[in-house]
Amino acid sequence: MAYSIQQLADLAGISSRTLRYYDQIGLLVADRNPANGYREYTSDAVNRLQLIRYFQAFGFSLQAIQALLAQSPADQRQALADQRAQLAAKRDHLTTLLNTLDRTLAAQRGGPQMTDSEKFAAFKRDQITTNDREYGDESRQRYGATTFSASQQRYASLTESDYQAMQATEQRLFTQLKQVATTGNLDSPAAKAAYQAHRDWLCFTWNNCSLAAHRGLAQLYRDDDRFAAYYTDRVGLPNAAKTLVAIINHYTQ
Structure with missing residues (x-):
């Protein structure tokens, strides 16, 4: 199915002006209807726009997105997989914080009390996740995976x-x-x-x-x-x- 510029704009939740700009900079090039010269977008363009919208949501600049989309499909899949892993880590962190907060509120209302260790477990897990995300690769290369893993385990315990x-x-x-x-x-x-x-x-x-x-x-x-x-x-x-x-x-x- 071919979409007009307005149809694709409505489908994607963006303005037609944005699509024109993407066309101008070569980020999402439209086909031209031979009868009237209007912009048209194929299913491949729809898939490409979905990737653009994903990478925008992850905080990539348009220049970075253009570079990513010039890479192989395998590299693009890896970039999306990396972002998924980060989102999953954030989700798990928020879930842990919510669970700890619920238990804290319940304890303050006279419910089951938390041990001192449980009160701080969420913060330690958050720090471990942050350390791995920000410094894990460098630390593994410099000190070895075993040493880095042992350090994370010591912190957790x-x-x-x-x-x-x-x-x-x-x-x-x-x-x-x-x-x-x-x-x-x-x-x-x-x-x-x-x-x-x-x-x-x-x-x-x-x-x-x-x-x-x-x-x-x-x-x-x-x-x-x-x-x-x-x-x-x-x-x-x-x-x-x-x-x-x-x-x-x-x-x-």
Whole structure:
């Protein structure tokens, strides 16, 4: 079946002006009716528009979508599968949060009480999912899949007291790191305290934080802008991650 531009616009829930723009930039090229020159869209165009709408919903730019649609069908399927996995992870996370919230509300109304471990289980699972999504590939390549998996399992099995201690240790790191980032003195007590706090924080989830592994993590901090953004946000200074890298390298020699 061939659709006119208005018919396809109504079907897809977008404007005919948008379809004209897609035609102009080559994202969704229309056929031309030989009798009147009007735009027409075949079933292949409908399928392509569905993919465009999917990728838009996933946050891809039109330029990125155009590049994706130029790839092989197998690559396109993989891109959709990757997005599905992310959506499923978000769904599972929201389901877990809703279940935990329902149990919390029930407990506050006098219903069954949650254990301390159960109160924080959802947050730990969320952090594990986030770590895997954002850093899993790099960590597996750098440290091996077994090491990364073991670290995730150790985090998941933290007791409530361990979890609180880990959070407190990271806060101690931020406090000392802010002082060193301000002074730049790597030989100061604050620098030594920041280094030790970082090692202590890692040891909550690492079986063996060797000096070489610690230096390798510093290199990852240096090369990945996501770590810079993380420490900038927590410490409040733009050179926080750079300072932490310098501290680790200084004390692991």
